[in-house]
């Protein structure tokens with residue numbers, strides 16, 4: 154095995170080529186499809202070799218908690234697509250976020266986090282106060298709020314862009330400038346766009362997080378995550394932590410994700426086109442109060458979206474009206490309940506379109522106050538648009554929406 158974090162030999166090739174070729178490490182058998190190495194440990198020729206490998210004096214695999222050839226191929230391919238020096242895969246997106254927090258923070262440190270992050274992420278940063286790490290939540294799109302939340306103890310900025318579920322866009326260059334000037338690490342969850350639509354490291358982020366469970370798998374099969382950034386951070390701070398804590402991606406899941414990366418670009422573009430089609434239709438529907446989709450010309454941050462993203466992505470959120478929050482919830486639930494094709498499930502990033510009521514599911518554990526700060530109302534519905542024929546999706550949604558107009 155060569156250097157685990159060796160530079161990408163395909164770096165000059167197009168994204169489409171790297172998506173199917175990068176990280177490929179063929180064994181002596183010459184297999185064409187990447188091999189799946191289901192093994193907990195690796196065998197040494199003698200005791201001296203074992204000692205040298207354990208002591209990191211010679212390269213080579215030791216134990217799959219921290220190194221495995223299938224996982225490594227996934228890590229190298231994803232690093233190539235994100236234009237990162239190095240990547241460590243994890244068992245889930247949440248374990249990637251926790252591992253990053255543990256690698257960067259210690260008791261007494263402070264985090265500034267967007268208030269519009271995934272519900273469990275919000276809860277995790279709140280829980281860190283048990284370990285004397287405190288977090289301030291700010292409006293994703295207001296750089297003045299980020300600047301004024303900074304204290305001498307601030308070590309990390311954390312955000313998602315686009316945000317879940319409202320599709321707000323963070324100005325990465327502005328926030329990275331603010332972070333860099335104060336020695337703060339900017340961590341970006343790139344789950345919604347995936348590297349096929351956005352590469353945050355090229356816009357100034359220091360660390361990228363993935364829930365590979367979403368678009369990278371792309372077919373709703375497995376959980377996975379990843380942390381990407383500079384080699385010094387990944388090798389020096391994340392890998393030792395992974396070795397001792399074990400939130401490791403399994404070889405089987407890494408193999409599924411490697412295959413997911415091969416079709417990622419094609420899926421993201423097709424799903425984005427379907428999402429735009431639905432967003433335009435919803436935008437003109439009389440039962441819809443507001444559509445949140447960065448691919449629409451009316452999105453308040455359209456210019457920034459075009460600068461950072463290759464398309465608006467595949468998530469469309471929209472709001473139905475109502476007299477009060479209870480009525481809004483009843484109307485949103487009735488639209489969801491009348492779908493027959495679209496799946497009612499919390500996951501996103503699948504080829505099958507999914508529908509969710511964020512206020513009572515993905516963001517249901519937040520306090521009402523935190524939900525309000527994040528702008529997640531009872532009338533809000535999130536669609537994660539898949540690969541079905543758009544007219545079939547419109548028909549499925551219109552069953553409930555048309556009744557709201559009656």
Ligand SMILES: Cc1ncc(COP(=O)(O)O)c(C=O)c1O
Nearest residue numbers: 245246247271317344364366377
């Ligand atoms: C934006 C975002 N980040 C992180 C996560 C957590 O990922 P996982 O479910 O793989 O732990 C999710 C899950 O839905 C998410 O939507």
